[in-house]
Amino acid sequence: MAPASIRLRANGRDLTVPAGLTLLEALARHGIEVPTLCSDPRLKPASACRLCEVEVRGQERPLCACATEATEGLEVETHTPALEDFRRSMLELYARRLPAGAPERMAGKPFQRLLDRYGVAPSGNDRSGFREAGHPYLDVDLSWCVACGRCVRICSEVQGQDVWTAVSRGTDWHVVPETAGSLLASGCVSCGACADTCPTGAIEDAARIRHGQPDRWVRTTCPYCGTGCELDLGLTDGRITESRPVLDSVVSRGHLCVKGRYAFGFQEAEDRVTRPMVRRNGAWEEVSWDEALDAAAVALRQAVMNAGPGGVGVLASSRATNEENYLTQKFARLALGTHNVDCCARVCHAPSATGLGQVLGTGAATNSFADIERAAMLLVVGANATENHPIVGARIRQRARAGVPLVVIDPRRTELAAEATVHLALRPGTNLPLFQALARVILDEGLADLAFIQSRTEGLEAFVTSLQAWTPERAAAACGVAAEDIRRAARLYATSKPAMCLHGLGVTEHIQGTDGVMALAHLALLTGNLGLPGAGVNPLRGQNNVQGSAQMGCEPTRLTGYRPLARALADHLPVWGAALPEAPGLTAMGMLDAAGEGRLRALLVLGYDVLLSHADARTTAENLHGLEALVVVDLFMTETARAFGTVFLPAASPFEKEGTFMNGERRVQRVRQALPPKGDSRSDREILCALAERLGAGGPFRFPDAESVWNEIRQVWPDVQGITYARLEREGGIQWPCPDESHPGTAVLHAEGFPGGGRAAFRLLDYTPSAQVATDTHPWLLNTGRSLFHFNAATMTGRTRNGHLRPDNGLELHPADAASLGVVDGEAVTVTSRHGSFTLLAHVTDRVRPGEPFATFHSVPAFVNQATGPGRDRHTGTPEYKVTAVALRKA
Known part of the structure; x- marks a missing residue:
């Protein structure tokens, strides 16, 4: 077994560092900064600039610290006169590539700091280089390029886009976009990694050119998809001017996509609503908070009086924090007396939660994003990850390029499908026949993990019988793929252990979405790909906190922890001090149906544009017309609010409040306030608590801050008992289950067993074709x-x-x-x-x-x-x- 740590000696000091580090990394751990130009912790060592050369005892010549492993007993000198003279000479060579004069563009950049330290100044002539100033986010002037190659490498090794290309050799070596014409015309995805790594500012964020260096930085979590990337927000004069990746983020590992990196401008959008409003005589009027809250409370109370608690409903926001979503479902149940509460998980990954819960007992991702690098095979189903979860997608692409087998099941030839070992381009709506055929191949060819099945599952015999009709040939005819490709995919998945499955909305947003998720879970059970690093069944959750909103209990039949009402009551009742409603609640779709039938009179909607987001918009609009009152809490005048709203309560943005988000791998992460709420906007927490007061239910809603709400969540949900704000500050994100403060969090579910000590269950699934079939009139x-x-x-x-x-x-x-x-x-x-x-x-x-x-x-x-x-x-x-x-x- 390799040692956990090793000892070495540097500049006369004895150092102890973790094993497996490069010498450059090991020295940095102890504050010994060795100059480098071509190195970036996200990149493989290049040993191109030679500035990091150090003298190693026993070696005839200096070695590059970036490419030398720190080993036991190594003795090094890092700043001898000879090394410093060599570095100064090398920097003078690099400086000749840059035009002499005031280096405004390099201010604060790593290369400028090196020049200052060694007393070197740019000394070259003005030279031409590729320039592009028309990109919305990147400003490129390669006359400032020193040929370090970091932009080429980060675009290839991290993002996998290969946009930057090196041309010529020697002193003529330079980089250009792949098209040699324009970034906008190239395959650039505007992730900003090249600007982030560039040591001279040759590739720079356009915002830095406009606003200069930010005054301060605030670390927080991205408000877009369910990956949960961490970012540092740069603030200048009270505005967000930059966003950069957090290098030590366990999720995003120093990378961001175009949305996390640049799409923060909505914060200052001109049409952002920052004053409460009430609609009178068909027109919106700005009013005071007291007047708006009173109007909202009266409307909600009137609906309860006229139609009972079932006459009112609440839709939570998957963009809001865990704390705000917890209060949302608590508000519905205690302040309004109804279980009519739901969130947008209903229209995306509710089938994942239900399907995984039916088979495995827990409706959440079984593994972590870190397992992408541990998997011996990757199965990506109905998920265009490079576009919809770009950081996850980039990691999958890099593994495929490293030779890890990749099977993609998707009707379209996505970027990942182009990298796949096997791409099953099935006909839309035919997931279940394909998954059943894959299961049959695994069983027929003796590829199943019988030991795992016998010890940890039940229901196999009936399940095998149910598969008999689904030969690869029959499935091929239904799905529009080749039978032999089905066999190849099944063999790869079953024989390349551990195999990791990641799925998206291409599985769930079907009439048999839940059945499709159960069928994927069956494949994992058949092959024993559960409870292992690098394996499992993992939904790629859509919105930043859709996992959290569901786990907080924003669902009519579930309480906090996504536990059935009856099972969770014992934890909630002593804390809440109030009885819960007895009447069952409605889902989001059920609430809209009830509104159309006149049974639902009022709806409170937080951060959810129902009209624009729901399918069959004509029916959605007809149903919303049936409401007497629609109270909207949002940043902008959504299409729902514009058409049907009666009260508008302006919400604080994700950058204006404290709390936590929960990403798709069950990781709870901190959200930190960077700015005060804009105008008169307020956090959802403040809005819900104020409404509860007006409805006579204020007692259970008097929370001074977000942390106090989280501490109540910890009381009612044992699986997050050990996750405190203090730990999140010290340790970063933590994955539940985490039952106590000494627990490290759970990276892999079901390692020892399934919930309650039971067995995972094979379910019998019948295929029901979609009614949406090609016809002569709609082909x-x-x-x-x-x-x-x-x-x-x-x-x-x-x-x-x-x-x-x-x-x-x-x-x-x-x-x-x-x-x-x-x-x-x-x-x-x-x-x-x-x-x-x-x-x-x-x-x-x-x-x-x-x-x-x-x-x-x-x-x-x-x-x-x-x-x-x-x-x-x-x-x-x-x-x-x-x-x-x-x-x-x-x-």
């Missing part, structure tokens, strides 16, 4: 999803410069389909289903198959959900966003 099957540069309904990204990168939705159309319509790239196409229509510009591409167009849905004017249908998952009610029969015509 195409439309698929929908997010894009890299925008997030969901673009409430936030639509108010940033991301609009310059992708201003509108697009309709991906296969060349054969485009030709049949007489459409060329960029022309408008009208898409019509049985439920509605929309018009988008065509993007002609072979990423989609003939007959299967794909549309993004972030653009409000396009309003893609006017066409998506009413189908719902039979277990959870999750809408069927991923397959809609449509007709197309040139607009």
Whole structure:
């Protein structure tokens, strides 16, 4: 076994460091800074600049510290006169690449600090270099480039985009974008990694050029997807001007996508609502907080009086903190007396929670993102990770490029599908037949882990019988893929242990979304890929805190910890000191149905644009018309508020409050306030507590701060008892279960057993084809999803410069389909289903198959959900966003 630590001697000092570090890293641990130009902790050693050379006893020549392993007994000298003279000479060579004169662009940069330390100044002539100043986020002037190569390496080794290319040799060595024309025309995804690593400012954030160095930095968690990347917000004169990655973040490991890095501009958007409003005579009027809160309380109370507690409902926000979501469901149950509370997990990953809960006993990811690097095989199902979870997607791509087998199941040829060992491009809506056929191959070919199955599962015999109809050939005919590819994928998954499955909305947003998740869990059970590092079944959660909102109890049949009401009452009642409602609650979809039928009179909606987000928008609008009152808590005038709102309560942004988020791997992380709330806006915590006071239920809602709310959460949910704010400050994010303060958190679920000491259960699943099938009148099957540069309904990204990168939705159309319509790239196409229509510009591409167009849905004017249908998952009610029969015509 390798030693946990080793001892070495540097400059006469005895040092003890963890084993496995480079000498450069080991010395840095003890404050010994060795100069370097080409090194970055995120990159493999290059030994290109030679500035980090050190003298090692027993070695004839100096060695590069970045590429030398720190080993037991090593003796080094780092700053001898000879080494310092050599470094000065090397810096003079590099400085000749830069024009003499005032180096404004390099102010504060690592290279400038090195020049200052060694008394060297730029001494070259002005020279031409690639320049680009038209990018919304990056300002490039490569006349300041010193040929360190870090931009080329970070783009390749971390992001995997390979945009920057080195050309020529020797003193003529320089870098250009892959197209040699423009970053905007290249494959650049605007992650900013090149600007982050550039030591001279040759590639720089445009905001730094405009605003200079920030006054201070605040570490927090990204408010976009469920990856949970950590970022440092740079503030200048009371405004956010920069966002940079946190190098030691266990989740994002010093990397961010375009949204986390640059899309913070919504914070200062001109149309942000910062004053309370009440609608009178059809028009919004600004009012005081007292007047707005009174109006909201009266409306909610009136609905209860007229229709009982079941006549009012609450929709929580998956963008809000854990603490705010906990208070939201507590408010529904104690202040309004109803279990009518839900969140947007209902329209995305409710099938993941239900499906995993049915089979494994816990409805959350079994493993950690760190297991991507431990997996011997990766199975990515219905998840366009490089666009929707870009940091996770980049890590998967790097593993595939390193030779780890990758199977992608997705109708489209996504970036990961292009890297895949096997890509199963199935017909939309046919997940279950494919998963059942994979299971049958594993069993028929003797690839199952029988020891695991016998010791830890039940129900196998009936399950095997249920699979008999699903031969690879039958599934191939249903799914539109080759039977032999199904066999290849099954063999790879079953024989490359540990194998890790990651899935997205392409699995869950179907009428059999829950069944699809159960079928994926079955594959893991059959192969013993549970309870192990590098394995498991892992949903890629959509919004930043959708996992947290569900775990906090924002669900009609669950309390905190996503535990059934009956099971969690014993923990909640002593703390809450009040009885809970007896009548069952409604889901988000059920509440809208009830509104249309006149049974639900009032709705409180926090950070959730229901009208724009829900499928079958025409029916959604008809149902919302049935409400007597709609109280909206948000940053912006959402489409829901614009059309149906009666009271608007302005909310604080994620950058204006304290709390925690929970990412898709069950990790609780701190959210820190960087700015005071804008205008008169308030946090959801303050709003809910003030409303509770007006409804006569103030006692259980008197919390002075977010931490006091979290401490109550710890009282009612044993699995987070050991996660304190103090620990989160010291240790960073912690994964539940974490039952006490000495527990490190749980990276892998089910290592010792399944909940309650029971066995995992194989479930019998029957395939029900979608009603959305191609017909003579609607011959195409439309698929929908997010894009890299925008997030969901673009409430936030639509108010940033991301609009310059992708201003509108697009309709991906296969060349054969485009030709049949007489459409060329960029022309408008009208898409019509049985439920509605929309018009988008065509993007002609072979990423989609003939007959299967794909549309993004972030653009409000396009309003893609006017066409998506009413189908719902039979277990959870999750809408069927991923397959809609449509007709197309040139607009």
